[in-house]
Amino acid sequence: MEIVCPAGTPASLRAAVTAGAHTVYCGFADETNARNFPGLNFDRAEMRDGIAFAHDRGTKVLIAINTFPRAGDETPWHRAVADAESCGADAVILADLGLLDHAARNHPRLRRHLSVQAAAANADAVNFYAESFGVKRVVLPRVLSVQEIAAINAETEVETEVFVYGGLCVMAEGRCSLSSYATGRSPNMNGVCSPASHVEYHDENGVLDARLGGYTIHRVQKDEPAPYPTLCKGCFSAGEKTGHLFEDPVSLNAEQLIPQLQKAGVTALKIEGRQRSRSYVAQVVGNFRAAVDALEAGRPMPEGMLARLSEGQAMTTGAYKKTWR
Amino acid sequence: MECPLSHPIPQIPQFPVALAALLRAVPLAPLSVSLTAVSRSIARRHPGLFRRLGPYSQTVFVLDPTDLPLVILLDPNDGVPRVTLARGRGEGAARIAGPLAALLGLVHGAFDGDALFFSRDLVIEGDTSAALALRNAVDDAELDLSLEISRFCGPMKGPLQRVIMLLERHCGVSLTRAAEGAIR
Numbered sequence: 001m002e003i004v005c006p007a008g009t010p011a012s013l014r015a016a017v018t019a020g021a022h023t024v025y026c027g028f029a030d031e032t033n034a035r036n037f038p039g040l041n042f043d044r045a046e047m048r049d050g051i052a053f054a055h056d057r058g059t060k061v062l063i064a065i066n067t068f069p070r071a072g073d074e075t076p077w078h079r080a081v082a083d084a085e086s087c088g089a090d091a092v093i094l095a096d097l098g099l100l101d102h103a104a105r106n107h108p109r110l111r112r113h114l115s116v117q118a119a120a121a122n123a124d125a126v127n128f129y130a131e132s133f134g135v136k137r138v139v140l141p142r143v144l145s146v147q148e149i150a151a152i153n154a155e156t157e158v159e160t161e162v163f164v165y166g167g168l169c170v171m172a173e174g175r176c177s178l179s180s181y182a183t184g185r186s187p188n189m190n191g192v193c194s195p196a197s198h199v200e201y202h203d204e205n206g207v208l209d210a211r212l213g214g215y216t217i218h219r220v221q222k223d224e225p226a227p228y229p230t231l232c233k234g235c236f237s238a239g240e241k242t243g244h245l246f247e248d249p250v251s252l253n254a255e256q257l258i259p260q261l262q263k264a265g266v267t268a269l270k271i272e273g274r275q276r277s278r279s280y281v282a283q284v285v286g287n288f289r290a291a292v293d294a295l296e297a298g299r300p301m302p303e304g305m306l307a308r309l310s311e312g313q314a315m316t317t318g319a320y321k322k323t324w325r
Numbered sequence: 326m327e328c329p330l331s332h333p334i335p336q337i338p339q340f341p342v343a344l345a346a347l348l349r350a351v352p353l354a355p356l357s358v359s360l361t362a363v364s365r366s367i368a369r370r371h372p373g374l375f376r377r378l379g380p381y382s383q384t385v386f387v388l389d390p391t392d393l394p395l396v397i398l399l400d401p402n403d404g405v406p407r408v409t410l411a412r413g414r415g416e417g418a419a420r421i422a423g424p425l426a427a428l429l430g431l432v433h434g435a436f437d438g439d440a441l442f443f444s445r446d447l448v449i450e451g452d453t454s455a456a457l458a459l460r461n462a463v464d465d466a467e468l469d470l471s472l473e474i475s476r477f478c479g480p481m482k483g484p485l486q487r488v489i490m491l492l493e494r495h496c497g498v499s500l501t502r503a504a505e506g507a508i509r
Contacts, residue, residue, distance in 0.1 A: 203450065222445075225444065277438055279436055
C-alpha cells in the first residue's frame with residue numbers, strides 16, 4: 001500500500017522522503033491550499049526543488065489545490081494548477097467542480113485526485129468525478145466505516161485513499177463552516193480551520209484557556225493535556241449538560257486497521273499534518289512505512305509509538321470501527 | 326474508541342538550578358551583543374528563515390526559557406535581527422515559554438512543537454499566528470546552533486564542537502541538529 005505523507009515545508013518534504021514516504025503532498029503558500037498557515041508551504045522555486053529531490057529518490061509529489069475559488073477571481077487557482085504541472089507534480093488534489101473542469105480541459109496530462117474537501121462519500125459520487133473530470137483517485141472523508149469503504153471500492157474502479165493518522169475532522173469536509181462563525185474564515189474559502197490569527201491561549205496558574213475568536217473553547221487544569229481550540233472538538237454547555245458535543249480532542253490512528261483497509265481495496269494511506277514539524281513527519285512516516293512493510297512481508301504489525309504526538313494525547317479509530325459517536 | 330496514553334512523554338531535562346543561579350550575576354549586555362552577532366550570521370546563511378516570517382518580520386518575540394532567570398527578546402528586524410537578554414518577563418507580541426532543553430529541541434528538530442504544547446511543556450501566549458510563523462520558519466531552516474556559534478571561534482571551532490557533542494550525550498539536551506532517526 002502507498003503511504004501518502006504531509007509536508008508543510010521543504011525541510012518536512014526532505015524528512016518525509018528520507019523516512020520512507022512513497023508519496024508526499026504539499027501546497028503553495030497561498031489561499032489555494034487548505035493549510036494556508038503562517039510560515040508554511042512552498043513558493044514556486046521551493047516546489048520545483050522539492051519535487052526534484054523527491055523524484056531523485058523515487059518518491060512522488062502531489063500538490064493540494066483544494067480550496068474553493070471565489071467566483072470572478074479564479075486566476076490564483078488556475079495559475080496554481082498550471083504551475084503544479086510545470087513544476088513536475090505527479091498529480092494535483094482538487095475539490096472544486098469548476099477547477100476540476102478547468103484542469104481536465106487545460107491540463108489533460110496532469111493526473112487529478114479528488115480532495116477530501118469534495119466530500120465524495122459514496123460510489124455514485126466517486127464515479128461521477130471519474131467520468132466527468134477523469135479523476136483517478138478519491139480521498140475519502142473520515143466519516144466512513146471500513147465496511148462502507150469496502151462497499152464503495154466494490155462499485156468503482158477509481159483508486160481510494162483514506163486517512164490513517166492525524167487530526168480528526170468529524171464534519172462533512174468542504175461543507176463545514178463552523179470556523180467562520182467564530183472567525184469569519186473557513187478551511188473551504190481561506191484554507192484555515194481555527195485560524196491562528198484568531199487563537200489565543202491564556203495560562204493562569206496552570207489553568208489553560210484556549211480561545212477562538214474571543215470564545216473560550218476549552219479550559220484545562222494543570223497537567224491536563226492541552227487541546228487546539230477547534231469548534232467541533234470544543235467543550236460546550238447545553239441545558240444542564242457540559243461536554244464535548246461532537247468529538248473529544250483526540251487524533252485519528254488507524255494503524256492497526258491497515259490490514260482491514262487493504263482487504264477493503266484501499267490503494268493509499270494518508271497521514272494528516274502539514275502544519276506539524278519535520279520531527280512529527282519523520283516519526284509518523286517511519287512508523288507507518290514500517291507497518292506497511294511488515295504487512296507486505298507477512299510479519300506482525302509493529303506496535304506504534306505515536307500517542308505523545310496526538311492531540312489530547314489520546315487516539316481514536318474514528319468512524320472506521322463505528323464505536324465513535 | 327479512545328485509548329489512553331500508552332507511552333510516557335520523555336522528561337524534558339531542566340537546566341541545573343545552581344548554574345541558573347550563577348546566571349543572575351552575569352551581565353547581560355555583552356551576551357546580547359554576541360547573540361545578535363550569531364543571529365545576524367544565521368540570517369545571512371538562512372535568509373529563508375526570515376522570509377518565512379512574512380508579516381511578522383518586525384514582530385518582537387519573547388523566548389522564555391522557564392528554567393533560566395532571563396528571557397530572550399528576538400526582533401527579526403526585517404532580516405537584520407537583534408537579540409536582547411532581559412530579566413523579568415520582557416515585552417513582545419508573542420511569548421514562547423518552556424524549559425531551555427525544549428526550546429533547543431525545537432530549534433534542532435528533535436521535538437515536535439505541537440506535541441510539546443499538548444503535553445504542557447510549551448506555553449504560547451500573545452499573537453499565536455506570529456508564534457506559529459516563527460516555529461514553522463525555524464523548523465524549515467534546519468539550524469544547528471552549535472555550528473553557528475562555533476563559526477565565531479576560529480581555531481577553537483573543532484574542540485568546541487567536540488565539547489558540545491560530549492555535553493549533549495551527557496545531559497540529553499539537543500545541542501546540535503537532530504540526525505535522521507535520532508528524532509524524539
